[in-house]
Amino acid sequence: MASETNFESMPRTTAVVDWEPTLPPTELIFDDGEPLETNRHRIAMNALIRSLPSAMADRDDYFVGGNMFIYYSSAQVRNKDFRGPDFFVALGVDGRTDRLGWVVWEENGRYPDVIVELMSPSTAEIDTGVKKEIYEQIFRTPDYYVFDPFDPNSLRGWHLDANQRYQPLVANEQGWLWCQRLGLWLGTWSGTIDRVGAVWLRFYDRSGNLVPLPEEAAQARADLAQQQLETAQQQGLQQGALRQLLRLLATRFGTVPPSVEQDLQALDGDRLEELVDVALAVDSLEQFVNRLS
Template sequence: MSPELAPEPVPQTPEAEVWEPPMPPTDLIFDDGEPLESNRHRIAMNLLIESADSALAERNDYFVGGNMFIYYSSRQVRNQDFRGPDFFAVLGVEENRDRQGWVVWEENGRYPDVIVELMSPSTAKFDLNEKKQIYERTFRTPDYFVFDPFDRNSLRGWHLDTDAGGYQELEPDERGWLWSSQLNLWLGIWEGSILHVETFWLRFYDADGNLVLCPDEKAQQEAEKAQQRAEAERQRAEQERQRAEQERQRAEQERQRAEQERQQAEQERQQAEQERRRGDRLAAKLQELGIDPETLENP
């Protein structure tokens, strides 16, 4: 009897591979180690961030930042060919998240609503061309502005008009200001001292044309107002003291006049009393001499 042949193994059908979408990169860099163009650029950037934060303080659904990466695609991460704007604002987002940068796929696909680039001779071409195209075509950022902190006439801005096919340049008003419809704020030039640097600065203004103050300016303004109130109170107190002193002096003068009148009346009383006594003595003397005083009065 021939030995029993072992059964041939049943070929196994490979299980269908389960497709999983590629995960977004996690090894993101948030600091390129490249400093800003100048100290004035740094101050100008922080001034925009702080004043915008002040202007939006009553809201709880915004984020403002600057000089930080905006990650929007894996290709961008691989090539590292894009750096974040100097200032940007995003509205309608979670406010209090601790963000090292703006990662679009972690922000429900949200891109900045407003971007400001602080240009320099070395970045102007990129800001006005490649970056502008990214903000217009990829970010679809409604408001984009550029400004060179060393050129007061360099402010330009664009608003995204989808019906017109893209960015349309904004016309400045008679002051040279540009309107941001997203922030409901003006962007314009202000002259003054910031961190001991006296020059012109790009600033936000509210719809009524009032300068939007950053926290340090607000604190200084409040301190000045408190000082003015204290000085006004001191002046009012001094005026009250002077009025009280004047009243005291008038009362003293009235007292002195009353005292003088009293003394004068007393003197007149004493004089009258002396006259009366002299008359009484004279009448008594005449009576001793047997002379009727009336005969002397009517000779």
């Protein structure tokens, strides 16, 4: 008969289990090789990205991205749900850091503050359904917009209310939607970008001025410089013609009264040159003054 073992009398040992918290995945995919829907979608995305620095020139604590993956959970990585927003902005972050994508756990838990999805007939249901729910319930992104670059009347937007629920934004008289986080209007603009004429989604400042693309800003500066040069040239010609006329009047009729000189200063160069012939034809300063009117 086998002897019985008294387990209670045996010395107890403590099992040591090595445990560490589950860490986020480190091998992430940042390019699925899939392009945007169309060339117009690509241009629309780049127009928003490239124009934003003009509106944010007084700060660098932001990051703007487009068609980039946003990783926010291990489950998302396991499900291989990689596709990110077409355009997004995160505020209060180091904007000088180059990023392949937006990895929430590497950004101190920060999610985008503004998201824009560029819809197409094949993505509209997802953009206004599943993605909208994710941006509202998981990301808590304050401002979310959708727009189809081939449908000028498709712009829609939502803003998180005090209960963290999306409420539809009401457009102003121009059909623009206010973006509270950026302090900008988001609206349509008809024109040519990258040689493609269409109705594009653009930013406007608080006063309703179009936020320019870099090339538009450069052209505006060039136009202003040319205008200033032409103005300076015209002023130089006007001053030269004025001096010539005053010398002629002084030679023929003596001292020119200040009131007459003041009236002449208000005239352009062409009119002053015409008055040289008048000054040569009249017999007195009084006759010349009468011809001024």
